[in-house]
Amino acid sequence: MIGLLLFFAVKYRARKGGPPASKGPESLWVVVAVVLIMGSVLAAAGYQSFASTTNIEIPAASDSVTIKVTGFQWGWNFTYPNGNFAIDNLTVPAGQDVILNITSKDVYHEFGIPMLAVKEDVIPGKVNQLWFEVPDPGVHEDAIHCFQLCGVGHAFMIANLTVVSQASWEAWMGSG
Amino acid sequence: MIDLDTVSWLRRWITTTDHKDIGLLYLFTSLYFGMAGGALALLMRVQLSVPNNNFLSALYYDQAVTMHGLIMILWFLSPLAIAFFNYLVPLQIGAKDLAFPRLNALSYWFFLSGGILAVTSFFVPGGAAASGWTTYQPLSSPSFQPGPGPTLVYIGLLLLAVSVTLGSVNIITTILWMRTRGMGFSKLPMFTWFALFTTGAMLYAFPTLIAAFVLNVSDRLLGTAFFTSPAILSVPGIDPSILWDNLFWFFGHPEVYIVLLPAFGVIANIIPTFTGRPIAGRNWIIISTALVVLPLSFGVWMHHMFLTGIPLSLQESFDVSTEAISIPFGIIIISFILSLVKGRIQFKTPFLFVIGAVVLFIIGGIMGVFLSSPVLDREFNGSYFVVSHFHYVMVGATIFGLIAAIYYWLPRMTGRMYNETLGKVHFVISFIGFNVLYGPMSILSDMPRRVFTYPNTGDLGIVNEIATVGSFIFVFAQVLLAYNVVHTWFRGPASGPNPWGSSDPEWTTDASERTPAFDAEAAPVGGWIGQLASAAPAPAHGGAQNPSDGHPGHTSVRPFALGLGSMLFFLGAPFYPSASGVAVMVVGAAVALYTMFSWAKDDLRERFSIPDEGEERFPFSGLPKIKLGMWVFLSSEVILFGSLIAAYLFIRESVVGWPLASSIHDIPLGTANTVILLTSGFTMAMAVLSIRKGNQRALLLWLSATFVLGSVFMGIKLSEWSNLASAGFTITSSNPMYQLAASAYYFLVGLHGAHVTAGLIVMVFLMKKTVSGAYTKDNHGAVENFGLYWAFVDIVWCFIFPLFYLL
Numbered sequence: 008m009i010g011l012l013l014f015f016a017v018k019y020r021a022r023k024g025g026p027p028a029s030k031g032p033e034s035l036w037v038v039v040a041v042v043l044i045m046g047s048v049l050a051a052a053g054y055q056s057f058a059s060t061t062n063i064e065i066p067a068a069s070d071s072v073t074i075k076v077t078g079f080q081w082g083w084n085f086t087y088p089n090g091n092f093a094i095d096n097l098t099v100p101a102g103q104d105v106i107l108n109i110t111s112k113d114v115y116h117e118f119g120i121p122m123l124a125v126k127e128d129v130i131p132g133k134v135n136q137l138w139f140e141v142p143d144p145g146v147h148e149d150a151i152h153c154f155q156l157c158g159v160g161h162a163f164m165i166a167n168l169t170v171v172s173q174a175s176w177e178a179w180m181g182s183g
Numbered sequence: 184m185i186d187l188d189t190v191s192w193l194r195r196w197i198t199t200t201d202h203k204d205i206g207l208l209y210l211f212t213s214l215y216f217g218m219a220g221g222a223l224a225l226l227m228r229v230q231l232s233v234p235n236n237n238f239l240s241a242l243y244y245d246q247a248v249t250m251h252g253l254i255m256i257l258w259f260l261s262p263l264a265i266a267f268f269n270y271l272v273p274l275q276i277g278a279k280d281l282a283f284p285r286l287n288a289l290s291y292w293f294f295l296s297g298g299i300l301a302v303t304s305f306f307v308p309g310g311a312a313a314s315g316w317t318t319y320q321p322l323s324s325p326s327f328q329p330g331p332g333p334t335l336v337y338i339g340l341l342l343l344a345v346s347v348t349l350g351s352v353n354i355i356t357t358i359l360w361m362r363t364r365g366m367g368f369s370k371l372p373m374f375t376w377f378a379l380f381t382t383g384a385m386l387y388a389f390p391t392l393i394a395a396f397v398l399n400v401s402d403r404l405l406g407t408a409f410f411t412s413p414a415i416l417s418v419p420g421i422d423p424s425i426l427w428d429n430l431f432w433f434f435g436h437p438e439v440y441i442v443l444l445p446a447f448g449v450i451a452n453i454i455p456t457f458t459g460r461p462i463a464g465r466n467w468i469i470i471s472t473a474l475v476v477l478p479l480s481f482g483v484w485m486h487h488m489f490l491t492g493i494p495l496s497l498q499e500s501f502d503v504s505t506e507a508i509s510i511p512f513g514i515i516i517i518s519f520i521l522s523l524v525k526g527r528i529q530f531k532t533p534f535l536f537v538i539g540a541v542v543l544f545i546i547g548g549i550m551g552v553f554l555s556s557p558v559l560d561r562e563f564n565g566s567y568f569v570v571s572h573f574h575y576v577m578v579g580a581t582i583f584g585l586i587a588a589i590y591y592w593l594p595r596m597t598g599r600m601y602n603e604t605l606g607k608v609h610f611v612i613s614f615i616g617f618n619v620l621y622g623p624m625s626i627l628s629d630m631p632r633r634v635f636t637y638p639n640t641g642d643l644g645i646v647n648e649i650a651t652v653g654s655f656i657f658v659f660a661q662v663l664l665a666y667n668v669v670h671t672w673f674r675g676p677a678s679g680p681n682p683w684g685s686s687d688p689e690w691t692t693d694a695s696e697r698t699p700a701f702d703a704e705a706a707p708v709g710g711w712i713g714q715l716a717s718a719a720p721a722p723a724h725g726g727a728q729n730p731s732d733g734h735p736g737h738t739s740v741r742p743f744a745l746g747l748g749s750m751l752f753f754l755g756a757p758f759y760p761s762a763s764g765v766a767v768m769v770v771g772a773a774v775a776l777y778t779m780f781s782w783a784k785d786d787l788r789e790r791f792s793i794p795d796e797g798e799e800r801f802p803f804s805g806l807p808k809i810k811l812g813m814w815v816f817l818s819s820e821v822i823l824f825g826s827l828i829a830a831y832l833f834i835r836e837s838v839v840g841w842p843l844a845s846s847i848h849d850i851p852l853g854t855a856n857t858v859i860l861l862t863s864g865f866t867m868a869m870a871v872l873s874i875r876k877g878n879q880r881a882l883l884l885w886l887s888a889t890f891v892l893g894s895v896f897m898g899i900k901l902s903e904w905s906n907l908a909s910a911g912f913t914i915t916s917s918n919p920m921y922q923l924a925a926s927a928y929y930f931l932v933g934l935h936g937a938h939v940t941a942g943l944i945v946m947v948f949l950m951k952k953t954v955s956g957a958y959t960k961d962n963h964g965a966v967e968n969f970g971l972y973w974a975f976v977d978i979v980w981c982f983i984f985p986l987f988y989l990l
Contacts, residue, residue, distance in 0.1 A: 008516065008517075008520065008545050009542050009545050009546075011520055012519075012520045012523070012538065012541060012542065012545075013538075013542075015520060015521075015523035015524055016523055016528060016530075016538055019458070019523055019524060019525060019526045019527065019528050020527075020528045020529075020530065021459075021527040021528055021529050037463075037464065037517065037518075037521060038464065038467050038514055041510075041513050041514050041517045042510060042513075042514070045509065045510050045513040046510065049506045049507075049509065049510070049552070052506065052552065052556070053502065053503060053506055055556075056499075056502055056555075056556035056557065056558060056559070057499060057502075059556075059558040060495055060498070060499060060557055060558060062558060063495065063557060063558060063561070064495065113321075113327070114319075114321055114322040114327055115319045115320070115321070115322060115424050117490065117564070117565050119561075119564075119565065119631070121562075121566070121628065121629030122629070124561050124562045125561055126490055126560075126561045126562075126564050126565070127490050127492070128490040128491045128492065130422070130424045130425065130491065130492070131321065131424065132422055132423075132424075133422060133424075133425070133492060134492075135490075135491070135492040136492075149638055149640060152629075152631045153631060154564060154565030154566065154631045154632070155319065155565055156245065156248070156314060156315040156319070156322070156632070156633040157322060158245075158313075158314075158322060158327065159240075159241035159242050159245060159313075159635075160241070161241070161245075161631075161633060161634055161635075162241065162631075162634035162635050162636050162637065165638070
């Protein structure tokens with residue numbers, strides 16, 4: 008569209024001895040064409056978008072790990088099934104669905120892990136959920152950020168994501 | 184040379200009600216706010232230029248980010264558009280002025296007063312608001328953001344919202360009712376069409392903003408507990424944050440189109456001038472925009488809330504509605520593009536900015552379609568991708584479009600031509616600077632917005648540094664604009680009456696109405712309406728500027744005084760109960776009340792009168808002007824009360840254990856009071872019917888009956904309140920449910936009571952005028968309008984009574 012715009016702008020620039028201005032094409036078919044083209048492009052985009060929403064839907068809790076996340080001014084509290092908790096470091100098992108139950112102790116925050124493309128609002132009085140799965144163990148420093156202005160410590164609401172193997176996860180859970 | 188008489192110069196600008204003068208006031212004031220907002224942006228870019236920077240503290244950065252957003256959107260972009268609405272709409276439709284000139288001046292002074300309050304907040308203890316322009320709750324509640332500064336900002340915002348609402352009523356009424364003979368809708372210039380669409384969207388979007396911020400300010404000043412209180416946060420299921428999200432974005436998304444559409448109006452209006460051929464698909468542009476404004480823009484707000492935990496099905500439907508809204512924009516853009524075909528295009532500065540605006544809008548719009556997807560929103564939400572997106576739309580499309588308007592209509596305003604070379608240089612540097620500034624931001628989808636600093640990881644540092652360089656290039660370009668405008672104004676060469684050879688009416692209307700150059704010689708055809716009253720010939724409006732000859736004049740100091748009084752009152756309010764705060768409030772209230780009283784007296788003596796003009800009024804030819812304005816205003820009030828009642832229901836539905844109405848309220852007394860108010864509706868109807876027959880005695884009788892009934896209603900109301908308060912039903916109750924219920928009850932019933940009280944005051948004025956015999960069978964517009972207002976107040980009560988007393 009931008010190309011078309013610039014092409015017409017240059018092609019029909021005023022020149023000495025050029026043809027006088029006249030009315031160009033203008034009819035119903037242009038509008039119909041635009042509606043059809045945009046409609047089909049958007050329908051395709053919409054279909055993709057709908058199909059991918061299954062990626063958002065929370066999987067069954069049976070074979071997944073559920074961790075409670077509480078945002079506060081200014082940090083993250085992660086509480087594990089065995090009752091242990093950690094500040095600003097989220098530890099998850101590799102290769103398994105992880106469900107986060109997220110809420111806030113004080114104001115509106117937004118929990119996001121850009122490398123996994125997951126994000127959810129963190130709202131006082133409300134529990135929101137998101138899920139993800141990381142295939143390989145590893146430590147991802149500063150992987151977790153707050154994406155909603157929450158006061159002067161907003162820029163420092165950063166946490167690490169530590170992905171451990173199934174074996175060490177189970178050992179750690181047992182230790183609680 | 185002219186003897187510079189500062190006093191008369193000041194008097195002119197303070198008392199003017201002329202639409203062109205007020206347009207200029209809007210123009211320069213909004214450009215001033217634009218510079219303030221731009222300065223804040225530069226501070227932020229300096230802070231972000233390198234990782235772990237300490238140029239601004241986190242608190243100052245948060246204030247800058249918040250005030251930058253509020254000032255740019257509400258005190259710069261919209262008022263800049265309103266400046267052109269003011270200046271051009273009457274010229275384009277052949278009206279002498281707007282429908283309600285003093286109301287127009289009042290809108291301007293409220294806009295300025297609100298802006299002064301907002302900017303003042305930087306200088307009070309604790310500083311300005313720092314919770315983002317979106318003002319999310321509960322961060323912006325007094326528990327997390329105490330201090331007078333944010334309160335000043337939010338009150339300023341309310342004044343601005345009132346100003347915009349009044350301005351919209353004015354401009355809509357003008358366009359519908361004041362068109363000259365032959366100016367049917369099919370001939371209406373495109374800019375005026377877009378003015379109509381923009382003000383229409385304003386009329387229905389701003390009431391929700393008012394509702395949200397009235398609740399917010401009520402929490403801050405009166406101690407109600409809509410959004411937070413320690414007791415309420417302990418109630419399970421309470422969702423003050425979601426309530427705010429809904430209210431704010433129901434305003435916030437239409438606001439995007441409110442900001443954008445004026446620029447589209449400029450584009451559609453001036454493309455034909457530079458191509459020499461008519462715009463393509465004029466009717467399709469109009470139909471598409473109408474679709475955007477009314478149904479569509481109010482149906483997409485929840486795409487701002489995909490991450491709040493709303494059900495997936497709701498996310499999907501808002502995905503569809505958001506994609507759907509891009510179709511009309513596709514039609515508009517393709518029409519703009521096809522309008523170039525077979526033209527003879529002259530690349531003057533305004534046209535360059537038009538092309539720039541369209542290009543940047545296409546980029547920004549496509550980024551917007553990405554954001555409509557709930558899944559991609561997980562990737563982009565709250566990141567610099569979003570920042571890049573909305574700056575492409577708001578700076579790219581809107582500001583480029585409005586800069587085109589400045590260049591294009593500058594000759595109309597000054598009688599002088601700007602420097603074309605400098606204009607082109609300005610465009611090139613702006614376009615480069617813009618893309619260097621916002622282009623890199625679009626790849627920062629992993630960098631959160633509104634962070635005051637960031638760690639030195641990956642390419643964050645270099646990308647931000649490039650953006651900062653871009654910001655300085657862009658700002659430098661705007662210095663060229665400022666220089667060009669000022670230079671044109673004082674020293675530009677004469678432009679001739681129609682420098683573009685346009686066929687639009689604003690260039691062909693009487694050139695003697697051309698507004699003020701500073702130097703009479705440069706203005707081509709007697710283009711001088713008294714910049715300096717002493718040296719000026721009589722203005723074209725028949726004494727409009729100098730009412731000293733005893734005839735009813737057009738100047739009035741009342742709008743200025745009312746704006747000043749309101750500003751002082753609200754300046755003091757956040758400092759209550761300190762002595763100096765109270766003193767400022769008292770002075771402000773005195774000025775405001777005295778002004779209202781004098782305004783009414785002006786009307787009693789008919790000191791300010793304007794003839795009804797305009798002949799093309801389809802489809803409202805049967806309706807008097809003021810009545811049409813009243814209907815437009817009331818339709819906006821419906822949204823205000825609707826939003827507030829919806830907020831009340833939202834709070835009520837989200838908690839368990841709301842106290843039973845019968846356990847709190849005296850239902851028989853409330854019922855009796857309802858009957859009294861409804862009876863007053865009947866007596867008011869009788870009053871209107873009597874004067875329609877010309878019976879002045881009966882009018883006075885029925886008006887007095889209405890007044891007595893209304894007063895009794897308010898009396899009973901107050902005694903109810905004192906009983907409730909002594910029974911412990913207060914906003915400070917230790918029972919959180921009582922706290923919530925009392926907040927909602929006192930607020931909504933109180934707001935209705937304020938409407939009744941305002942009605943009682945107006946009734947005194949009506950009765951006084953009736954006694955003096957001013958109303959006759961053919962001339963009783965004020966009574967008719969008041970009848971409408973009173974009926975509206977009755978109807979609102981019909982909703983409030985069952986919702987609070989019976990359920």
